[in-house]
Amino acid sequence: xxxxxxxxxxxxxxxxxxxxxxxxxxxxxxxxxxxxxxxxxxxxxxxxxxxxxxxxxxxxxxxxxxxxxxxxxxxxxxxxxxxxxxxxxxxxxxxxxxxxxxxxxxxxxxxxxxxxxxxxxxxxxxxxxxxxxxxxxxxxxxxxxxxxxxxxxxxxxxxxxxxxxxxxxxxxxxxxxxxxxxxxxxxxxxxxxxxxxxxxxxxxxxxxxxxxxxxxxxxxxxxxxxxxxxxxxxxxxxxxxxxxxxxxxxxxxxxxxxxxxxxxxxxxxxxxxxxxxxxxxxxxxxxxxxxxxxxxxxxxxx
Amino acid sequence: xxxxxxxxxxxxxxxxxxxxxxxxxxxxxxxxxxxxxxxxxxxxxxxxxxxxxxxxxxxxxxxxxxxxxxxxxxxxxxxxxxxxxxxxxxxxxxxxxxxxxxxxxxxxxxxxxxxxxxxxxxxxxxxxxxxxxxxxxxxxxxxxxxxxxxxxxxxxxxxxxxxxxxxxxxxxxxxxxxxxxxxxxxxxxxxxxxxxxxxxxxxxxxxxxxxxxxxx
Numbered sequence: 196x197x198x199x200x201x202x203x204x205x206x207x208x209x210x211x212x213x214x215x216x217x218x219x220x221x222x223x224x225x226x227x228x229x230x231x232x233x234x235x236x237x238x239x240x241x242x243x244x245x246x247x248x249x250x251x252x253x254x255x256x257x258x259x260x261x262x263x264x265x266x267x268x269x270x271x272x273x274x275x276x277x278x279x280x281x282x283x284x285x286x287x288x289x290x291x292x293x294x295x296x297x298x299x300x301x302x303x304x305x306x307x308x309x310x311x312x313x314x315x316x317x318x319x320x321x322x323x324x325x326x327x328x329x330x331x332x333x334x335x336x337x338x339x340x341x342x343x344x345x346x347x348x349x350x351x352x353x354x355x356x357x358x359x360x361x362x363x364x365x366x367x368x369x370x371x372x373x374x375x376x377x378x379x380x381x382x383x384x385x386x387x388x389x390x391x392x393x394x395x396x397x398x399x400x401x402x403x404x405x406x407x408x409x410x411x412x413x414x415x416x417x418x419x420x421x422x423x424x425x426x427x428x429x430x431x432x433x434x435x436x437x438x439x440x441x442x443x444x445x446x447x448x449x450x451x452x453x454x455x456x457x458x459x460x461x462x463x464x465x466x467x468x469x470x471x472x473x474x475x476x477x478x479x480x481x482x483x484x485x486x487x488x489x490x491x492x493x494x495x496x497x
Numbered sequence: 498x499x500x501x502x503x504x505x506x507x508x509x510x511x512x513x514x515x516x517x518x519x520x521x522x523x524x525x526x527x528x529x530x531x532x533x534x535x536x537x538x539x540x541x542x543x544x545x546x547x548x549x550x551x552x553x554x555x556x557x558x559x560x561x562x563x564x565x566x567x568x569x570x571x572x573x574x575x576x577x578x579x580x581x582x583x584x585x586x587x588x589x590x591x592x593x594x595x596x597x598x599x600x601x602x603x604x605x606x607x608x609x610x611x612x613x614x615x616x617x618x619x620x621x622x623x624x625x626x627x628x629x630x631x632x633x634x635x636x637x638x639x640x641x642x643x644x645x646x647x648x649x650x651x652x653x654x655x656x657x658x659x660x661x662x663x664x665x666x667x668x669x670x671x672x673x674x675x676x677x678x679x680x681x682x683x684x685x686x687x688x689x690x691x692x693x694x695x696x697x698x699x700x701x702x703x704x705x706x707x708x709x710x711x712x713x
Contacts, residue, residue, distance in 0.1 A: 264588015
């Protein structure tokens, strides 16, 4: 009563794909440079991650552009980065992609200067790692800055998106490097990455629960958002897609993978990997679609 | 100079003359309403009342939409009006999601008639795929005319003028009749003020004082 409460129709699948791909790319890149820093013997993994991360972020951009009302003017998005998050993201993504392409170009193909000069490579990795982290944080802050949607107006959405970016990033890197990882000698690294993803998924679950509980008690509009996700028309997508496919089944599969590695490993990894990626996409879409825009109808003078 | 509007909630009868006048004057595309009157029923039988709340862009002094506009298409002009340059807008829709008053809309630029009917001086401005909202009829202001919704109101519920001039009609009305902003807690300082209806707490204070003064 006294408020017009409607789910926002403006940002849906296209933006969900954009946020998902940007987050996953940033996550894969971050994992790659961590591997390069602390596990230099698995160089194929960090090379794959740098390539994969840069490509995924580039692939996300067309989804943002096709969502615009005037697609041919998309370069104007960079005019006002001082205050607007769409504009800030424009530059964060641009710098990340340029540095990512330099990273690929001088390490893997066509030049191999960074192969021998490890110090220079690590400097570049760390600098672009900051931008990769920026991309992941930006996907959350973009939504957080939309103040008429109370469901997004919390720092928890930033934390949730960063953790989801890392968990989808790890698993996309595992899937991308599968042919290397299942070879003899790769099992140790594979199990390490799977264990890390297991922990990330656990944290993601906790943050998601905390986020929903907080939002259920915040405002009337954010309560409606939580309701439509957990009990309303998005419940199948949320419980079936995000929770069951994206978190619970992969968690069970991974527990088997990590603690009982004599099972058919590649198949398990493939199934749970695809499920995690689907869950990450559906998480973005669910949060976007459940974003209730609250506009007051009555003044508060009575 | 800061243009502002005062809407007397006692006088509004919910006839939508303002909504239609706005549509004619600004030639907004189908489905787009820059000015609208919300009808809200309150209370429980038998104590029920229906309120009419005319709404338009609040022309905030510190607008939420400008803070998220990455193209500088949304800007504030020298008269304090929040304007959109349709040549610059890319249609990212962030401003629609940021505005707590819900006054912005994105349109595909459709037309009411299959042939080009010359209609209004602002029609050519409505570019498809861009975001639009009320401009306080800024094209009329240059000629010294009031916004279309103000001159169309049959009950003179709307008043228009300069908020920075303490002697203007709008400033006097706000001062004398407990004019208030729509949800000032958003912290955006809107330039649209409302005069409280009789049933509200502020209205009760005002009308009691008024009848007390008359008795004297």
